[in-house]
Amino acid sequence: MEEATQSAKSFWYSTSKHGLKFLQVFTKKEKIILSATVIGTFAMLAMASYFTSLVILAAIFFLVSLLGWAFYWRKVCKDRLIKLYYLLKETSDVYLWVETWDLKSRYLYSNPDYYWSENNELVRVYDYINTIKENQDGTEKNIPIPFRPFDIELGSVTSIDLARTQEQSAAERLFTSLRKNWNEVLKLGFYVVIILGLIVGIIALLGN
Amino acid sequence: MKLLRFFGDNHIEIAEGELTGGVIKVSETEAYRADAESIGFYISAPYYGFGKPKRVPIVTTRVGDSTTLYPIEENYLCEELVSEEELKDFENASFLETQLKIEKGDSGNKKFQERILLIVMGILGTAFAVIAIFAGLPMFKDNVLNLNKEKPIEAVPIQATPIENINGGNNNGIFKEQTELNSELYGGSNPVR
Numbered sequence: 001m002e003e004a005t006q007s008a009k010s011f012w013y014s015t016s017k018h019g020l021k022f023l024q025v026f027t028k029k030e031k032i033i034l035s036a037t038v039i040g041t042f043a044m045l046a047m048a049s050y051f052t053s054l055v056i057l058a059a060i061f062f063l064v065s066l067l068g069w070a071f072y073w074r075k076v077c078k079d080r081l082i083k084l085y086y087l088l089k090e091t092s093d094v095y096l097w098v099e100t101w102d103l104k105s106r107y108l109y110s111n112p113d114y115y116w117s118e119n120n121e122l123v124r125v126y127d128y129i130n131t132i133k134e135n136q137d138g139t140e141k142n143i144p145i146p147f148r149p150f151d152i153e154l155g156s157v158t159s160i161d162l163a164r165t166q167e168q169s170a171a172e173r174l175f176t177s178l179r180k181n182w183n184e185v186l187k188l189g190f191y192v193v194i195i196l197g198l199i200v201g202i203i204a205l206l207g208n
Numbered sequence: 209m210k211l212l213r214f215f216g217d218n219h220i221e222i223a224e225g226e227l228t229g230g231v232i233k234v235s236e237t238e239a240y241r242a243d244a245e246s247i248g249f250y251i252s253a254p255y256y257g258f259g260k261p262k263r264v265p266i267v268t269t270r271v272g273d274s275t276t277l278y279p280i281e282e283n284y285l286c287e288e289l290v291s292e293e294e295l296k297d298f299e300n301a302s303f304l305e306t307q308l309k310i311e312k313g314d315s316g317n318k319k320f321q322e323r324i325l326l327i328v329m330g331i332l333g334t335a336f337a338v339i340a341i342f343a344g345l346p347m348f349k350d351n352v353l354n355l356n357k358e359k360p361i362e363a364v365p366i367q368a369t370p371i372e373n374i375n376g377g378n379n380n381g382i383f384k385e386q387t388e389l390n391s392e393l394y395g396g397s398n399p400v401r
Binding site: 013015016017018022025077081083085087089090093094095096097098099100101115116117118123125127129130147149150152154155156157158159160161162163165166167168171172175176188191192194195198199201202205206 | 212214216218219220221228229231233234235236237238239240241245248249250251252253256257258261266268269270271272273274275277279280282283284285289290291292294295298299302303305306307310311321322325326328329332333335336339340343
């Protein structure tokens with residue numbers, strides 16, 4: 001699972017490692033209920049062509065079932081799939097972060113060092129650029145290492161320090177003159193008065 | 209530009225950053241030095257991998273460190289970290305940029321605002337003109353154009369009809385009822401004036 005096969009690039013660019021089709025994420029029982037809902041919807045639409053009073057009911061049923069199944073599909077995907085990030089080297093000086101999805105069940109007994117949290121969900125981050133060699137089943141394989149950027153000490157200049165250099169509100173106050181501001185306010189006010197006048201005119205005409 | 213931000217508490221976030229003057233600014237309290245060599249690509253997998261992948265440039269950062277990460281390197285770091293001296297250069301650059309913007313009147317932003325106001329005015333003006341035309345068209349047609357050349361209806365004086373002539377002169381029933389009513393009310397056939 002965690003082999004580094006850099007030669008097979010097309011595999012790594014694949015963003016769905018689970019290999020499932022759109023509705024294959026559902027279990028057999030869920031598929032039966034989905035089919036029953038679809039049949040029910042079509043039956044109601046067919047009946048609505050004979051009994052016109054059923055048209056609104058059929059439309060509501062169709063919309064509710066469509067929205068309900070869309071939300072349920074999202075929930076099922078969230079419960080059964082896990083996001084993986086692969087760090088890959090495309091060329092000697094270009095790296096890639098590839099986001100891919102796999103079945104959560106495959107990682108129940110995997111190494112927890114790869115776990116990170118994203119939006120309160122667990123994701124796994126693999127560094128396929130820096131791999132380690134490991135002997136598995138008599139053959140030597142390249143195993144990706146966990147991405148651990150905080151193992152190296154932070155620099156002396158923090159991101160807040162750099163953000164503070166971009167804060168220039170004092171300079172803005174210093175260089176902005178009052179007269180110029182008044183001109184801008186008057187100009188803006190003039191435009192707003194015209195717009196309001198047009199709105200009032202339209203309302204008056206529509207009233208007539 | 210997108211940033212893949214790694215936090216010290218083991219969580220990650222993808223955020224949008226604004227690139228200005230060699231600095232990528234994420235928020236008021238977070239900015240990173242923009243190094244061309246630290247830019248990589250991110251292939252996203254929308255809709256749980258069922259959607260079409262997208263490829264966008266991305267910068268990898270550690271939140272708390274102003275130097276961006278170089279994931280291609282073994283220790284993920286570039287050789288030159290952001291120094292205190294470099295901070296002064298960034299501050300000077302930012303100050304000069306602000307000064308220049310104010311001297312130019314921040315024309316870009318104001319022009320954009322003006323353009324929006326003018327577009328709104330144009331839409332409202334057009335709407336006003338259209339409604340005004342449709343509202344005033346019938347009056348304009350009748351009074352100014354008079355396309356059908358219809359003659360105005362002349363007023364004919366109407367002569368008042370005596371009560372005796374109503375109903376073709378056959379008013380015996382009415383007179384009888386009136387006489388009975390008068391005798392009931394006033395004790396005679398004619399009302400006392």
